[in-house]
Amino acid sequence: xxxKTHNTKNHxxxxxxxxxxxxxxxKSQTEIMGLLIIFIIISLIIMFTVSTVFFKKSSKVxxxxxxxxxxxxxxSAFLKxxxxxxxxxxxxxxxxxxAKNNMMQCxxxxxxxxxxxxCKDIQKIDEYLKCALQTSFDNSLGxxxxxxxxxxxxxxxxxAIKPFITLPDEADEKYVEKMKTxxxxxxxxxxxxxxxxxxxxxxxxxxxxxxxSECPEI
Amino acid sequence: xxxxxxxxQLKIGETIFVxxxxxxxxxxxxxxxxxxxxxxxxxxxxxxxxxxxxxxxxQVKSLPELICTQAAIEEFDCIDKLKFEAFKSRLEDTSDKxxxxxxxxxxxxxxxxxxxxxxxxxxxxxxxxxxxVDTTIEKKDNLFDNMLKNVKSINSMFLPxxxxxxxxxxxxxxxIRIEVAK
Numbered sequence: 001x002x003x004k005t006h007n008t009k010n011h012x013x014x015x016x017x018x019x020x021x022x023x024x025x026x027k028s029q030t031e032i033m034g035l036l037i038i039f040i041i042i043s044l045i046i047m048f049t050v051s052t053v054f055f056k057k058s059s060k061v062x063x064x065x066x067x068x069x070x071x072x073x074x075x076s077a078f079l080k081x082x083x084x085x086x087x088x089x090x091x092x093x094x095x096x097x098x099a100k101n102n103m104m105q106c107x108x109x110x111x112x113x114x115x116x117x118x119c120k121d122i123q124k125i126d127e128y129l130k131c132a133l134q135t136s137f138d139n140s141l142g143x144x145x146x147x148x149x150x151x152x153x154x155x156x157x158x159x160a161i162k163p164f165i166t167l168p169d170e171a172d173e174k175y176v177e178k179m180k181t182x183x184x185x186x187x188x189x190x191x192x193x194x195x196x197x198x199x200x201x202x203x204x205x206x207x208x209x210x211x212x213s214e215c216p217e218i
Numbered sequence: 219x220x221x222x223x224x225x226x227q228l229k230i231g232e233t234i235f236v237x238x239x240x241x242x243x244x245x246x247x248x249x250x251x252x253x254x255x256x257x258x259x260x261x262x263x264x265x266x267x268x269x270x271x272x273x274x275x276x277q278v279k280s281l282p283e284l285i286c287t288q289a290a291i292e293e294f295d296c297i298d299k300l301k302f303e304a305f306k307s308r309l310e311d312t313s314d315k316x317x318x319x320x321x322x323x324x325x326x327x328x329x330x331x332x333x334x335x336x337x338x339x340x341x342x343x344x345x346x347x348x349x350x351v352d353t354t355i356e357k358k359d360n361l362f363d364n365m366l367k368n369v370k371s372i373n374s375m376f377l378p379x380x381x382x383x384x385x386x387x388x389x390x391x392x393x394i395r396i397e398v399a400k
Contacts, residue, residue, distance in 0.1 A: 042243070049254070065272060070378070077295050077378040081391040084339045090389070116340040136338040140393045144376055 063212075068190075071209040075193040078136060084114055085128050092195065098126045098164055099154050099197060099205045130165055137167070141211060149215045151208040154197070190215065263400075264371075271373045271398040274330055278394060279377060286382040297394075299383045302334065306361055324364050329399045332362040336381055336392040369399035 079092040085106040086093075097104055104125050111120045119131035133150065141148050153163040190213070195205040208215045278284075279295065283305045286296035309320055365372075374397040380389045 046250075049250070065375075073295055074378045077380050078391055080296075080380045080389050081338060082388045114339055118339060118341060132338060135341065136391050139337045139341050140376065140378060140391075144374075 071190055071211050072193060074137070074141070074211075075207050075209055078133070079195075081136075084111065084117055084132075085125060086110065091129070091132065094125055094129045094132075095152065095195065095205060095207075096197060098129055099152070099195075126164070130167070130169065133165065134167055134169070146211050148212075149208075149210045151206075151215055153206050153208075154203055155206050156203050267371065267373050267398065267400050270400075271375055271396065274327065274398055275375055275377055275394075275396050277326070278332055278396060279379075286380075293382070295378065296380045296382050296389075297334065297392075299381050300385070302361070302381075309362060323362065327362060327364055329364060329366055329369065330362065331360070331365045331397040333359045333395045334361050334379075334392065335359050335395065336390050338391040340390075365397065365399055372397050372399045374398075 079090065079095070081091050083089040083091055083094045086104070087107065087110050102125075105123045106125060106128050108123065111117055114120070118135050119128055122128040122131050137148060137150065148167070150165065150167040151163045152165040154161045190208065190210045193207040193209070195207060197203045197205060210216075280292075284297045284301050286293040286298045286301075308316055309323065311319075374395060377394045377396070379392055379394055381392050382389055
């Protein structure tokens with residue numbers, strides 16, 4: 001009886017091995033492979049979704065406006081402003097005079113007639129122009145935490161002469177701080193404002209005002 | 219018989235496990251989808267607010283009540299000082315006739331605050347410390363305030379302009395600040 005039972009047990013073990021153990025290990029390997037493929041597919045889908053949704057360049061309407069329109073509006077509004085340095089002149093006349101190396105002096109009597117005029121103690125027009133530009137832009141763009149770089153240079157054909165006005169000024173106490181904010185800001189494309197110089201048809205003044213970005217090296 | 223029972227139990231267990239994983243994956247997918255949708259909806263809302271701000275800015279810039287004219291020709295980015303003063307005093311007037319006048323602009327500029335500041339040749343800096351805000355300067359600069367309390371988000375932008383004084387025939391430099399809320 002016991003021998004018969006022993007035989008049955010052996011037989012069942014063999015059957016178990018044949019039926020379950022060996023095919024089961026192969027089946028599990030296949031299932032693991034299947035799971036791996038599913039895992040890879042899901043990972044690829046997640047990576048694609050994350051890259052398209054989270055890292056997509058969001059269109060910022062106001063930022064684009066600030067880059068493209070604001071600089072030209074700022075320059076044109078400034079050029080139209082009266083100089084408050086000499087009677088019947090505007091800022092455009094001052095820029096042209098400085099570009100032509102016309103070293104005039106501001107009219108002190110006229111300046112004193114204007115109440116609360118900023119930069120009134122400066123007589124040299126190039127220094128006065130720089131002060132007026134800095135005061136105007138710092139108190140407008142600066143108030144809205146918009147870092148800027150301004151460069152004015154005379155160009156003749158393709159060649160550019162050294163810029164005659166650059167802001168932020170290296171002599172400024174906050175120059176390093178201002179340049180640091182500029183370099184960390186987003187870069188953008190900007191076009192110069194062209195001011196023709198009367199008398200010389202080839203020469204023009206290029207006014208580069210780069211808001212929220214450093215001006216390109218030209 | 220026993221073996222078959224165990225095998226079927228294993229099969230049931232496996233099916234339950236597979237179903238559990240399937241439902242977990244479906245739940246994660248649904249959560250992910252909702253999150254993405256909410257982010258895109260927020261982006262779209264922000265974009266719409268920015269477009270609305272630009273629209274208001276263009277409207278303010280071209281208001282005939284403020285814009286400069288030389289021989290009936292409109293000047294771009296220019297505000298007439300005298301027109302500005304007259305418009306501001308009319309808005310601040312509390313008489314019944316002026317209330318209707320203000321209501322008209324309240325409908326056009328809903329949830330909008332407009333302030334105008336001269337920067338050159340004269341500039342009056344407002345205090346950097348928010349606790350010591352000079353109310354006289356703020357009142358002088360404010361043109362229009364129709365901003366409701368408890369707004370979700372505010373978009374602000376500024377437009378550079380020139381102020382024209384017809385009496386002295388002089389142009390000064392300044393800006394319009396527009397705050398739009400939703």
